[in-house]
Amino acid sequence: MKNRPVYGIQSVDHALRLAALLAQEGPLRLSEAAERLGVARSTAHRLLAMLVYRDFAEQREDRRYVAGPVLRRVEAPEPVTELRRIALPHLQALTEAIDETTNLIVVVGDQARFVASAEGTQVLRVGDRAGRVLPAHLASGGRAVLATLDEDRVRALYGRAGSPVADVDALLRDLRRVRRRGFAVNDRKTETGVTAIGAAIPAPTAGGVAARAALSIALPTARYRRDRLPEWVARLTTTAERIAHELVDDQA
Structure with a gap:
């Protein structure tokens, strides 16, 4: 069982949760991301923008966010x-x-x-x-x-x-x-x-x-x-x- 860190950084936690959601559950709209995290749309937008910048997410033409190249495994990478x-x-x-x-x-x-x-x-x-x-x-x-x-x-x-x-x-x-x-x-x-x-x-x-x-x-x-x-x-x-x-x- 994993316990939440006493001095957890909420913004990091939100970003990691978003990355996991994109990898495990597929496309998300901005409003859906905000709802899942329980944050304002502006906060969700900033988090998604950073995930896009670091290639953990991409925004499609329909404006939904999907897992980016970092989360999409072309082949199983070996440990580095x-x-x-x-x-x-x-x-x-x-x-x-x-x-x-x-x-x-x-x-x-x-x-x-x-x-x-x-x-x-x-x-x-x-x-x-x-x-x-x-x-x-x-x-x-x-x-x-x-x-x-x-x-x-x-x-x-x-x-x-x-x-x-x-x-x-x-x-x-x-x-x-x-x-x-x-x-x-x-x-x-x-x-x-x-x-x-x-x-x-x-x-x-x-x-x-x-x-x-x-x-x-x-x-x-x-x-x-x-x-x-x-x-x-x-x-x-x-x-x-x-x-x-x-x-x-x-x-x-």
Whole structure:
């Protein structure tokens, strides 16, 4: 039996209850959400807006809210606790070195899920992305992981009806370039004013969650400079290799 925490935070409780309702019971109207929580419509609207922002919810054309990408499981994800534990200190060290936000990403199906972030300190910076979900074929870390896959697997993933990719051959050509270069760049494809550089974490084994993980550096496009790209890529790939080595040692 679970007891309500003595110092429970009501707004957090409301948001978690809403997320559970969307995942378990399906679409909700704003008025229904307010009624279920016993709060004013304005309060329910603010809670739903935050769930939408963090990809726990989406609003359909009929104005009803449904479970977002974070709550919709394309396939059963493997635990990322150990990967996150090992990677986070390396992310923090990388952020300290370059003072830009860095991220740990795991690709699940055609989604790039942000597992952890280390945020830079500059006034103009990319915020913490933990918990966000982006299309894998657009996100820098997602494309870096997709580039490690067999092309037949990529075709199977994106060649289906209703695929978000209209031209799979063009995607494969792009992934070949990513594979040759060892990194991917997402220049404002998923968010205006944000550029990201991603590199896959070398998989210590043929399978497992580490085989689908990547790191990225995200920065304001205004601060992105091509002449610094070799430095950023070198730091990124070195960090990814260190994480891979530590994963191997952890499994030994």
